[in-house]
Amino acid sequence: MEHIIKNGFVYDPLNEVDGEKMDICIKDGKIVDSVSADANVIDATGKIVMPGGVDPHAHVAGAKVNVGRMYRPEDSKKDVEAAATGGRAGSGFSVPSTFMTGQRYAQMGYTTVMEAAMPPLLARHTHEEFHDTPIIDHAAFPLFGNNWFVMEYLKEGDVDGCAAYASWLLKATKGYTIKIVNPGGTEAWAWGGNVHGIHDPSPYFDIEAAEIIKGLAQVNEMLGLPHPIHLHCNDLGHPGNYETTLASFDVPKGIKVNAKTGSRDAVLYATHVQFHSYGGTSWRDVVSEAPTIANYVNKNDHIVMDIGQVTLDETTTMTADGPMEFDLHSLNGLKWANCDVELETGSGVVPFIYAARAPVPALQWAVGMELFLLTEDAKKVCLTTDSPNAGPFTRYPRVISWLMSNRARTDLMEGELHKWAQRKSSIATIDREYSFLEIAQVTRATPAKVLGLSDTKGHLGAGADADVAIYNFNPEIQNPSADYRALEAAFQHASLVLKDGIPVVKEGVVVNPTLRGRTYWVDTMLDETVYNEVVADVEKQFKQFYSVNFANYPVQDSYLPHSTPVKGVIQ
Amino acid sequence: MITLKPKEQPEVPLEVENVTPDAFAGKTVDEIKALPIWHGNGTVPLSDFFEVEGEAGATAAETQIIIDGDVPQTKRIGSGMTAGEITVKGNVSMYVGVGMKGGKITVEGNAKSWAGQDMSGGELTIMGNTGDYVGSSYRGDWRGMSGGLITVYGDAGNEAAEYMNGGKIVIKGDVSIMPGIHMNNGLLIIEGNVIARTGGEMAGGTIVVKGVIDEFLAGFKYHGVEKDIEVDGETIPGAFYKFTGDYAIKGANGTVYAAVAGNSHIAP
């Protein structure tokens, strides 16, 4: 099947296309240079054309996501949908059911989404949910930062062993990257504690966060993984944590990029940095340190970050940072779920109300905005809300409207937003507005590139997957700054979305809800001898300390009907 | 005034979110007859199960609805109504007055569970008995009834005023167990007896029990006898044991008054 998208304003940063009117040709699910005269013509006159959106960090599938759904019927009830034709019904505002998740991403023009935290023991659960999540391509990030094997190998300085273990675990869980959450802290939480800063050793294992981060960053490059280590720093959400954040950023600096796929420049991906950019010593004297963080990012090229922008909604927080969620529960008194996962990780879930009228959420909103607007190069920034932590992904269009419209921000600040936003941050003094090219950069190009997927994702050059989003907004006639509500509406419900060349959304309505996306995972092997030794050791430990048999642990291939292995180093 | 005369009622229940003054206001009788209601998993026009007569007002406030008979299989009467009046001359099923914001509902018979769930204003009066969860919150929500008045002349089941956040509930008969469970604010007056767990896990608000409490919780503190207590701007005559709690909950600040008469066994 051939398509030609004609006359749209194309924004494709990876190919340096900035709003030019040009045709996009599609054949057999791929972007091509030209098509025959028989191609189906899609008229995009007066509309914006972008590659399909890429979300590098969201919580959309797996154990804790489902706890978020299960234990919040009151959240499910307030946002419900009947089935699209041929599709399925669903519910959930902050944590939508799987069908709704895939459909709503597609409606916004997103075609690739990463599940940011997968407990290895529960990996099968994540893949089962992917199976029921329509349209979007996806991958999951297994958690490494509090894993007993990782801590033991790194404590002993056995980076090769750790690398072999990592390559086994990525295969066993069908995972995509090395995810690190509050390194050492979640293990401490298994005894009810936490660690603070990067030099506070974890109990028993006696290893510092800095050692874990550094060791895993080395492992990551030894294995030639497509994505750098994906780091959720220690001390999330604590006033004064920006120092820990900066110290963490410095740890992998100097390690050389060795990606076997894609073309990333970073050795560190820092996630939801908004939650890690606070000064002060308590919630009374807290201030934004976003300018300091942005300044660091401006000056260093080994790092790419996503923001975790607060959207000022009632939402559901969920993270593998177990101790942080207990702190949050102690703070707001709302229902607390937790799951400690043997030898590996933990998690917590707590509802949170980011009320615009309340001081702290207002400041958090401002911190996120400062990070977006003070980081000079959009190539270092990804747009996220750490969905659903700082707000549900369905608010991305609103975040886009805040980025493109100083007016939108001012209207909010002069309206109901608590004055802490202005008093404790510099946001009111910033008048930068993102261009459409920069929006395409932070929602497409940067995430695709840093994920190592930019061969086929995040751009509209020949060879890319034909994932295309067309929006009803005419940059020649309409001004996004002045008309920010129309902008938000346009990005909420795309005019047309193609996934692998197949129309999945037309005028905001999902038309192909049974389509299923690829599951990316990393298949890598460094040294077979070391690998076999390590696996034998792991099997021995399993018998004694795990509660499932070694043979029943790895995720079977049948869980990935659209399995897409990304090969790393194979020897 | 609009009169809905029940025709033969089905076994599989009806759901009538449309039977409110808000939905009827400004409509002709024919338009009201055609309003869709749920019968099981399909919709039918209201007139399939009700004879419709009379005239609706121009606004909700000017609209009065009379359901002239028993509708024990009809759910969600008066759902979310903001003004006007509904009178039911018989029994109703679940969720009468759910999410009610204003106006008045009177049920002359009994009402099943979840009467007045999530109510924020208006008046709901049940002349007979009601089931469980009168004036409660929806599953999982820690924010329940926030305003308005519910009066039950008969008995109520379990969990009256569950997660109540404001407003007032008066139950003139007996209740089963756990009245005021997780209550945060508001006033619950029980004129009859309670079996057990009055105010379990209450963090705030006030419960007054004029009858006998069979068993009381050990997580409360006893403060002696108070006479002619004043709650919510009104004085309730008589002598009451005063308890505060439930101290199972951190920072709890709830009050339970239990009539001295008949309750000496729960005073330590």
Next chain:
Amino acid sequence: MNVILNTGRTVWQGQAIESGKDLKMYVDAAAICHMNREMMDAMGLKEGDNIQVVSNFGDVVVKVVNTKETLPEGMIFIPMGPWANRVIDPDTDSTATPRFKNIPVEIDSTDEEVLDMPTLLKVYRKYS
């Protein structure tokens, strides 16, 4: 005698349901009433005698066994199953879950037979 009926799993009942609910094994494991020795003595019952259990919700005949898991005074225990469920309180208290435990019942010795599973189910009169 007025007593409190408790119900629940036993390993024998579990074994029987997985072996086959049409087997005598099931009757032996679930159509029985566990009692403390004192209660049996007070009622003049010996192991293997039949008793009728009557509640506000139904009645059933089960066989007496002397329990190895001592019950609180005034309590009897019938393993979960269609016999116990003849007499438990069906009220869900608007929570979806019936009251399976702690039901006030009256028990008496009886000459009536314990019904096997298919015969017991015939009382619902779907098929005679």
Next chain:
Amino acid sequence: MELVKNVVCPFCGTLCDDIICKVENDEIVGTINACRIGHSKFVHAEGAMRWKKPQIRDENGELVETTYDDAIEKAAQVLAASKRPLMYGWSCTECEAQAVGVDLAEQTKAIVDNTASVCHGPSVLALQDVGYPICTFGEVKNRADVVVYWGCNPMHAHPRHLSRHVFARGFFRERGRSDRTLIVVDPRESDSSKLADIHLQVGYNQDYELLDAMRAAMMGHEILYDEVAGIPREEIMEAVEALKNAQFGILFFGMGITHSRGKHRNIDTAIMMVQDLNNFAKFTLIPMRGHYNVTGFNQVATWESGYPYCIDFATGIPRYNPGETGANDVLQNKETDAMMVIASDPGAHFPQKSLRRMAEIPVIAIEPHRTPTTELADIILPPAIVGMETDGTAYRMEGVPIRMRKVVDSDLLSDREILQRLLKRVMEIKTASK
């Protein structure tokens, strides 16, 4: 004889995955490691009646053997004609079949409910109100020094639970049992309480009262009465101290507390006690789920619809309210007019009032054996047994997903295949009638 290893036991929520099946001539003739109950399921007993062909009742109430096509056609007609179908059970089958089931329920605008509504449904209601701090089994084995079983009798209901997680040696508990304090709360002197260091013999129906007193005491308040739930104040204080002094505590709880007076509120206050204990100790909990995949249904239904059980698709949008939309609610209130039962036995485990309604309406049973439910069924569709004759996913009681293994072959369709065919046929009927 062949030995098949690493088999997962399809009986209880402990989901032991270390079973070895002895197979001869494509038949399981013995097991190693399985408990008495699991063993019974694997090997079948002599004389147990298994449906080998679909059955339909004739006008005399006699079962007549028929084909899958015929039985599925009749079942599809019943479901398509119903104004409020109920699809109940789901807990003894795999997640992939459950997923087809939720789809079928949605397409037929049915109510779909699983056996949680007669076991740990109250725990679900409680966790929805106050939260759910849990851990996986390995955490218990490796770390727990205080283990509480409240209202459950694992020696009978989950026979290998204690040996696998409490008596076993763990990383930080090298001596196993002797490194742990075992507390059992039960009105009976159960076979589990006999193993305990502390047995709190709570008065029946008084769990909430005891927990309320324990929580207040934990917060530093005086307990109002000298004795609560039959237990003296001093004994309660001792128990509270034992909990507060744990390094890693775990509360397992079962039907003794979900089925007694107050139901979900007993769990609610127990959960909050565990949460508050985390201000003193590390403390978590795990519900003692019964059927091997009761948890799986709650997971599948939640990710597909947003709700774990008691889901009402009547209006085309998922709605949820146990107490209104539970199987026993809609049977007893005579709301449902047709019922499909799968992977469970309500005939054995529902109260008589619910069974009386089942006797009034058409009942379809997808069930391998002769059971009380099939006695009440009009159409019987026999499936292959998951975990023995077909594979699929199941979730352990604390949410760990495990792949059930196929050990031997069967000529019968799997639950998944039966449901897929039913779904296809129902959709054809619905489309034709539009």
